[in-house]
Amino acid sequence: MSSEKVRIIIVEDNEPIKDGFALIINSFPKYYVVNTYTSCEVALKNLRKDDPDIILMDIELPGMNGIEGIKRVKKVSPQIDIIVNTIHENQEKVFDALCAGASGYITKSSSHNELLNALDQISSGGAPLSGSIAKMVVKSFQKNLQSPLTSRETEVLELLSKGKSYSIIADELFITKETAKSHIKNIYAKLHVNSKSQAIDKALREKLI
Amino acid sequence: MSSEKVRIIIVEDNEPIKDGFALIINSFPKYYVVNTYTSCEVALKNLRKDDPDIILMDIELPGMNGIEGIKRVKKVSPQIDIIVNTIHENQEKVFDALCAGASGYITKSSSHNELLNALDQISSGGAPLSGSIAKMVVKSFQKNLQSPLTSRETEVLELLSKGKSYSIIADELFITKETAKSHIKNIYAKLHVNSKSQAIDKALREKLI
DNA sequence: TTATTCTTCACCCATAGGGGGTAGTTATTC
DNA sequence: GAATAACTACCCCCTATGGGTGAAGAATAA
Numbered sequence: 452m453s454s455e456k457v458r459i460i461i462v463e464d465n466e467p468i469k470d471g472f473a474l475i476i477n478s479f480p481k482y483y484v485v486n487t488y489t490s491c492e493v494a495l496k497n498l499r500k501d502d503p504d505i506i507l508m509d510i511e512l513p514g515m516n517g518i519e520g521i522k523r524v525k526k527v528s529p530q531i532d533i534i535v536n537t538i539h540e541n542q543e544k545v546f547d548a549l550c551a552g553a554s555g556y557i558t559k560s561s562s563h564n565e566l567l568n569a570l571d572q573i574s575s576g577g578a579p580l581s582g583s584i585a586k587m588v589v590k591s592f593q594k595n596l597q598s599p600l601t602s603r604e605t606e607v608l609e610l611l612s613k614g615k616s617y618s619i620i621a622d623e624l625f626i627t628k629e630t631a632k633s634h635i636k637n638i639y640a641k642l643h644v645n646s647k648s649q650a651i652d653k654a655l656r657e658k659l660i
Numbered sequence: 661m662s663s664e665k666v667r668i669i670i671v672e673d674n675e676p677i678k679d680g681f682a683l684i685i686n687s688f689p690k691y692y693v694v695n696t697y698t699s700c701e702v703a704l705k706n707l708r709k710d711d712p713d714i715i716l717m718d719i720e721l722p723g724m725n726g727i728e729g730i731k732r733v734k735k736v737s738p739q740i741d742i743i744v745n746t747i748h749e750n751q752e753k754v755f756d757a758l759c760a761g762a763s764g765y766i767t768k769s770s771s772h773n774e775l776l777n778a779l780d781q782i783s784s785g786g787a788p789l790s791g792s793i794a795k796m797v798v799k800s801f802q803k804n805l806q807s808p809l810t811s812r813e814t815e816v817l818e819l820l821s822k823g824k825s826y827s828i829i830a831d832e833l834f835i836t837k838e839t840a841k842s843h844i845k846n847i848y849a850k851l852h853v854n855s856k857s858q859a860i861d862k863a864l865r866e867k868l869i
Numbered sequence: 870t871t872a873t874t875c876t877t878c879a880c881c882c883a884t885a886g887g888g889g890g891t892a893g894t895t896a897t898t899c
Numbered sequence: 900g901a902a903t904a905a906c907t908a909c910c911c912c913c914t915a916t917g918g919g920t921g922a923a924g925a926a927t928a929a
Contacts, residue, residue, distance in 0.1 A: 588787070589762075613857075614855055627878060630878055648820060836909085
């Protein structure tokens with residue numbers, strides 16, 4: 452364990468909040484706020500020089516938004532952990548941020564204690580997520596229980612999604628190729644699509660498989 | 661806010677652990693352990709009668725395993741929240757459990773405090789996840805940065821995955837159908853597949869798109 | 870009992886998709 | 900200056916896929 456402090460930068464356009472965070476974090480001996488910025492552009496410019504371990508990032512920013520900022524940071528320095536700190540709780544923003552490479556996502560309603568807790572979690576190899584965000588994330592794994600498809604059709608669709616051909620599917624389900632085709636036609640009709648990949652796309656999006 | 665206690669059942673084959681949990685939980689006025697079981701089969705049989713709000717479930721069980729147990733419970737009573745409590749930290753088990761319908765996943769190394777914390781989180785609409793599990797889950801959203809594909813190929817593959825045909829892809833990228841085909845051939849070669857859906861399947865699994 | 874849904878199978882027809890090549894241009898790297 | 904990689908484009912050939920239509924036995928609902 453190095454005695455070096457954990458280097459942090461803050462990107463947040465609301466100055467009082469930004470400076471408040473910095474003060475709080477700096478009051479702990481383990482952490483050191485190297486710099487604070489009000490835009491991604493400037494933060495990115497100084498990234499090498501600042502050499503942070505963790506970035507505390509807002510999403511709604513003037514100029515480049517946080518999502519794009521995350522992508523750029525991860526592209527040049529994938530080892531940096533980015534914690535999103537925002538008021539936005541909508542699903543799209545959350546998933547976009549995580550897909551872009553965020554290591555955690557906490558809401559601004561979080562107490563100062565939670566903020567510090569998030570830093571500790573990152574440092575110990577975890578991934579800080581606020582309650583409602585964690586719920587959203589966990590829910591994204593779960594299947595849609597009210598599928599329009601029959602169980603047989605779902606079975607066929609699952610095989611389709613694994614890249615199996617009509618004949619392979621037929622073999623695996625002990626039916627003829629024509630029957631497999633029938634099921635697939637019915638699936639397409641129910642999902643309003645007309646090709647394998649469209650069906651797979653829709654099935655994954657709507658968590659039917 | 662109802663003054664009713666939160667009803668909990670525990671499914672755990674290690675009797676001392678099971679009884680230990682029950683004792684701890686019952687020591688809090690907010691919670692009430694209705695029943696404890698050492699197998700899913702018996703727990704399922706008494707599910708209606710016990711009418712729990714939360715199930716604390718082990719994964720490695722004699723007879724029916726926890727994953728299957730989760731599926732059965734969610735099928736008959738989707739409103740019940742299931743917290744997995746296990747020593748297993750391997751990715752597959754974690755994702756299987758979440759896909760099956762678990763609302764949380766904590767490891768047995770968790771302290772009693774964390775166990776109670778998990779119950780509180782569920783009660784307040786969150787999703788309790790141990791640090792390493794949260795990390796795993798968040799990571800599952802992130803793209804693989806070392807893709808064997810070129811940026812153009814990735815672009816093509818993304819359109820493929822959305823169910824677009826060769827001609828549509830060609831149009832959207834302002835290239836000929838034959839060029840699109842060339843890219844796709846190269847993608848197939850690099851991914852060692854030979855059809856759209858196999859490519860999509862592999863791309864999603866390996867987070868190339 | 871009748872009606873409906875699910876599952877199974879079949880035949881025709883057209884085309885999108887996939888396997889095999891070849892090759893020019895530009896950019897980058899060595 | 901040569902070699903490599905990326906992007907572009909074209910050819911031939913053939914099968915897998917998808918649309919249309921019809922139908923029979925089993926199971927389930929009304």
